[in-house]
Amino acid sequence: MSNQDYEAFLNKANKDYSDPSANPATQKEVFISATAHDALQAIGERWYTSDSDEPFTDVTFGWEGDALPDEAEFGELVGLKVSEKMPYEEWDVTGSYEDVTEAVQKAAGGSTPEVYRVEENYTKKWYYVLALDKAKRQLVGLKALAIES
Numbered sequence: 001m002s003n004q005d006y007e008a009f010l011n012k013a014n015k016d017y018s019d020p021s022a023n024p025a026t027q028k029e030v031f032i033s034a035t036a037h038d039a040l041q042a043i044g045e046r047w048y049t050s051d052s053d054e055p056f057t058d059v060t061f062g063w064e065g066d067a068l069p070d071e072a073e074f075g076e077l078v079g080l081k082v083s084e085k086m087p088y089e090e091w092d093v094t095g096s097y098e099d100v101t102e103a104v105q106k107a108a109g110g111s112t113p114e115v116y117r118v119e120e121n122y123t124k125k126w127y128y129v130l131a132l133d134k135a136k137r138q139l140v141g142l143k144a145l146a147i148e149s
Contacts, residue, residue: 031055037107037140043099048127048144056100056142059128063139068132074116077139078128084117088129091115100129104141108133113141123147 032041036058046056061077063069071082088101092115104113108131118126125148130141 031057032142033058036060039103039106040140040142043103043142046100046142048146049096050146051123051149052145052147054145054147056129056144059130059139059141059143061130061139062137063132064137065132066134068114068130068139071116074128075118078118078126080118080120080126082116083119083125086115086117088113088115091117091127091129097129100142104129104131107131107140109135123149 031045032043034041040058043056047053048056063077065073068074068085069077071085074085075082088097092098092101101113105111111131111133113129113131116128116130118128120126125146126143127146128141128143130139132138133140
């Protein structure tokens with residue numbers, strides 16, 4: 001764990017939740033950007049459940065291909081080794097994230113999303129739920145950090 005990761009962990013653990021009025025709405029943390037597709041914005045604050053619950057955030061990558069990238073191609077986009085590409089049904093076997101996959105599919109103009117699992121280290125993994133927006137020649141979707149022991 002890097003010093004920055006550890007500091008962020010400590011700051012999150014030591015955050016004062018006792019007075020909600022101390023944090024005005026103007027300082028509210030935003031996970032889905034204002035420029036994201038309406039379907040992605042509509043899911044609001046959505047969290048991925050793992051050993052450390054983390055929010056989904058929107059992502060967009062330019063992509064000239066006619067299909068979703070394979071593991072190696074996507075790894076080049078994110079700068080990390082992609083350990084697995086899977087259909088979203090295999091990733092969400094309990095149906096807990098149907099709203100996430102439906103939002104990504106709508107944002108991509110109907111394309112079926114797939115999930116890329118990217119391992120940053122032994123316990124820290126990123127899940128990218130992405131679909132290809134052929135009209136805009138880009139990959140659109142959501143990502144979430146998972147801590148898995």
